[in-house]
Structures are given as C-alpha cells and as structure tokens.
Amino acid sequence: MAKLFGTDGVRGLANGHLTAELALDLSVSAAHVLAERGTFSGHRPFAVVGRDTRISGQFLEAAVVAGLASAGIDVVLLGEIPTPGVAWLTGAMGADLGVMLSASHNAMPDNGIKFLARGGVKLDDAIEEAIEARLREPWDRPIGGDVGRVRVHDTAIAEYTAHLDGTLVNRLAGLKVVLDCAQGAAWVAGPKALRDAGAEVIAICAEPDGLNINAGCGSTHLDVLQAAVLEHGADAGFALDGDADRCLAVDAAGVVVDGDQLLAILALAMREQGRLADDTVVATVMSNLGFVQALTAAGITVEQTAVGDRYVLEAMSAGARTLGGEQSGHVIMSEYATTGDGILTALQVLDRMVATGSALTELAGVMTRLPQVLVNVPGVDRARTHADEALAAAVLEAQSELGESGRILLRPSGTEPLVRVMVEAATAEQAQTIADRLATVVRERLAF
Numbered sequence: 400m401a402k403l404f405g406t407d408g409v410r411g412l413a414n415g416h417l418t419a420e421l422a423l424d425l426s427v428s429a430a431h432v433l434a435e436r437g438t439f440s441g442h443r444p445f446a447v448v449g450r451d452t453r454i455s456g457q458f459l460e461a462a463v464v465a466g467l468a469s470a471g472i473d474v475v476l477l478g479e480i481p482t483p484g485v486a487w488l489t490g491a492m493g494a495d496l497g498v499m500l501s502a503s504h505n506a507m508p509d510n511g512i513k514f515l516a517r518g519g520v521k522l523d524d525a526i527e528e529a530i531e532a533r534l535r536e537p538w539d540r541p542i543g544g545d546v547g548r549v550r551v552h553d554t555a556i557a558e559y560t561a562h563l564d565g566t567l568v569n570r571l572a573g574l575k576v577v578l579d580c581a582q583g584a585a586w587v588a589g590p591k592a593l594r595d596a597g598a599e600v601i602a603i604c605a606e607p608d609g610l611n612i613n614a615g616c617g618s619t620h621l622d623v624l625q626a627a628v629l630e631h632g633a634d635a636g637f638a639l640d641g642d643a644d645r646c647l648a649v650d651a652a653g654v655v656v657d658g659d660q661l662l663a664i665l666a667l668a669m670r671e672q673g674r675l676a677d678d679t680v681v682a683t684v685m686s687n688l689g690f691v692q693a694l695t696a697a698g699i700t701v702e703q704t705a706v707g708d709r710y711v712l713e714a715m716s717a718g719a720r721t722l723g724g725e726q727s728g729h730v731i732m733s734e735y736a737t738t739g740d741g742i743l744t745a746l747q748v749l750d751r752m753v754a755t756g757s758a759l760t761e762l763a764g765v766m767t768r769l770p771q772v773l774v775n776v777p778g779v780d781r782a783r784t785h786a787d788e789a790l791a792a793a794v795l796e797a798q799s800e801l802g803e804s805g806r807i808l809l810r811p812s813g814t815e816p817l818v819r820v821m822v823e824a825a826t827a828e829q830a831q832t833i834a835d836r837l838a839t840v841v842r843e844r845l846a847f
Contacts, residue, residue: 406709410502412508426466431533451482459510484643503640556591568750575598603627621638646658650760660768675722676718682724769823785809
C-alpha cells in the first residue's frame with residue numbers, strides 16, 4: 400500500500416482516493432493507536448471534528464464520526480471552521496484528538512483528513528506510521544454504553560473569534576478592510592473576527608455552496624481582492640485560502656504584500672515589544688533574499704528550513720521560537736496558535752497599522768523584494784540534482800556572476816519528476832536569463 404500520510408495529513412480526490420471507508424478506517428485506527436499510547440488514560444476520551452465547505456466534507460465527516468464513536472470516543476462537531484480554529488479548540492477544550500477535513504488551497508474535488516494531538520499539534524511521524532500500519536486490523540468493538548456519543552458545539556466560531564480578538568492591543572475602528580474568504584472555512588469566522596475588532600469589513604467570496612471553494616478566488620487568485628480594494632477604497636485587503644491557515648494581502652493601491660513582507664512586519668513589531676524570542680524568525684529557503692537582508696540589517700536572525708510549514712513548525716518548537724512562516728502566507732505565531740492562522744495574521748497586521756499610524760504600503764516597505772524567477776524543469780532525474788558535477792559547476796559560475804546581490808536554489812520536487820530552478824537577482828532580466836541558462840543545463844545533464 401502506498402504511503403497515505405503526506406506532509407499535511409491524508410489528502411486526495413474525495414470519493415476516489417479518499418473514500419468514506421478509508422476515512423472511517425483511519426479514524427478507528429487513530430483511536431486504537433492513541434489509546435494504546437496512553438492518550439486516553441483515566442478518562443472518557445473525546446475528539447473535536449471540523450471541516451471546510453467542500454460538499455464532500457459532509458460524507459467524510461459522517462464517516463470520521465462513525466469511526467471514532469464506534470471505537471468508544473465521544474465526538475464534538477465544530478461545523479465549518481478554519482483549520483487553526485480546530486487546532487485552537489482542540490487545546491482550549493482539552494480534547495484528546497482533533498480532526499480537520501480539508502484540502503486547503505486544492506480545488507474542490509479534493510479533500511483531506513488531518514489529525515491533531517492533544518493541545519492542537521500535528522501528530523508526529525511515528526504515530527502517523529502506526530495509524531497506517533494498524534488499518535483494518537481485527538478489534539473488539541465496544542457495545543452498549545461504551546460506544547461514543549456525538550454532539551454539536553454551537554459556540555465554536557464565537558469562542559475561536561473571541562480568542563483571536565483577544566490577541567489585539569488596539570481596536571481596529573476607522574479601518575476599512577476587504578476580506579476574501581475563498582468560499583471556504585472562514586466565511587463566517589473571518590468577517591466576524593474583524594468586525595468584532597472594530598474594522599469596517601467588506602467580505603467577498605463568502606457565499607460557499609459546497610462547490611466553489613478556491614474557485615477563482617482566495618490567496619491563489621489575488622486579482623479578485625485587488626479589484627475589490629480599489630473599488631471600495633479600502634485601507635487594505637487580505638485573502639485567505641480554503642481552510643484559512645494562510646493569508647496574503649494587498650495595500651490600498653492594490654499592490655500585493657506577500658508572506659515574506661507580512662512576516663517582516665510582524666517580526667519588527669514583536670521585536671519592538673520584546674516578544675520575538677532570541678530576536679529570531681524561522682523561514683524557509685524560498686524566502687526572498689530581500690527579506691533576509693532587511694531583517695539582518697535590523698538585527699534579527701533568520702533561521703531557514705526546508706520548504707513546508709511542518710519544517711518551520713519543527714524548527715520553531717526545537718528553538719522555542721515565537722514567529723515563523725513562509726512566502727506563501729503561512730504565518731505561525733506560537734504565542735497564540737499551533738499552526739498558521741490567516742485570520743490571526745490579518746488581525747495582527749491591522750493592529751500594527753493602528754499602533755504605528757502607518758499604511759500597509761509603508762509597513763511592507765521595510766523590505767525590498769528582489770526579482771525572483773522560478774523555472775520548473777520536468778522529465779529529469781531529480782535524484783541526481785546535487786550529484787552532477789557539471790551542473791554544480793554551472794551553478795557556482797552563475798552564483799559568482801550574481802555576487803551578493805542574488806542567489807540560486809535548485810530544488811528537486813518532492814512529488815514529481817522535475818527540478819525547480821529559482822534565481823533571485825538585482826533585475827528581473829538578469830534573474831530570467833540565469834534561470835533559463837541553468838534550466839538548460841538541468842535538462843541536458845539530468846535527462847532520463
């Protein structure tokens with residue numbers, strides 16, 4: 400059997416790869432593994448379950464509930480709620496297990512199952528491997544009063560948004576904000592949190608029908624947000640993805656503010672407030688060189704990891720860091736959340752705007768993004784990327800040409816037979832020229 404768990408739970412085509420049967424079996428297996436590891440020791444266990452707005456989430460939720468309850472776990476249904484909301488409520492409610500049904504920014508036909516341990520943290524790899532290994536094993540089923548109960552938690556959104564608003568120092572009165580909810584899990588929680596904090600909110604893409612999640616909107620389609628900000632004369636706009644664990648922004652002029660810039664804004668704010676642990680931010684190797692240069696100049700250390708929010712979280716945990724994130728808009732503030740939280744990011748950036756009296760464009764100006772070009776080279780042997788001497792020599796020559804004004808990153812894809820060539824340079828023309836040149840070398844040297 401192919402490995403089920405990826406870097407963010409089990410994800411795939413709903414009712415194709417990810418079936419109701421698989422969802423039920425995974426839930427039963429998770430219950431058994433956690434029980435044997437003492438997670439439920441001394442009390443009647445319970446789990447919280449949330450989902451995004453995909454229509455497939457309805458039957459998958461039913462399957463997860465059936466699996467957990469049949470294994471003797473009480474289930475609390477949170478309804479349509481962001482992934483970080485499920486993570487926070489797992490901890491706040493003292494749940495033994497959290498389950499989120501979402502495929503994040505993927506298209507509607509996909510869905511996913513993410514299990515969270517006590518405290519709302521991701522299950523470690525060993526537990527996920529154990530869950531896979533125990534799938535569909537024979538087991539003694541509880542009967543009578545030992546089966547799980549199921550109830551709805553009607554105040555989940557109100558509790559989660561109150562937590563988010565409780566992180567603010569300033570009221571957001573006087574700010575007009577456009578929020579693109581991606582027709583996803585934050586369609587209620589996002590506008591509510593911002594409005595309760597005092598902002599005037601124009602919510603767009605907040606009419607989910609089960610089929611339109613991420614469709615031409617959200618953090619992967621910022622043109623919709625840009626147009627709305629200009630139309631309404633807003634001070635800023637924020638775009639979430641389907642499960643609202645990431646956030647990108649645009650300023651009053653409709654200019655995109657990416658995850659690196661948001662992270663830089665928050666890093667400076669937290670350092671000023673004495674909340675940035677060891678004056679260090681965790682980011683990935685894909686972060687723009689301009690981000691690293693700006694924070695280094697401000698006396699902040701940038702610790703870089705492999706691409707993926709799981710690696711950012713691991714580094715933050717290991718070093719007790721309080722801020723980390725990715726260029727894609729995953730921003731993790733460990734004081735308040737165990738995962739990226741798009742609504743929290745938007746609130747904290749707006750709080751900084753109020754505190755400084757600065758427009759978003761001014762705050763984002765703390766760093767200058769170097770032009771960045773990414774070329775995907777398919778049909779090559781990615782395993783030889785860092786072993787080919789001629790390719791290494793070509794990279795070294797190109798890096799010498801760039802000097803300290805740019806950088807090169809060759810990264811084999813983790814899922815496809817391709818190599819990603821990323822080049823940053825002082826000009827877009829130089830970045831494109833060098834990226835194309837290196838892509839040609841990759842094709843010639845690594846072709847099958």
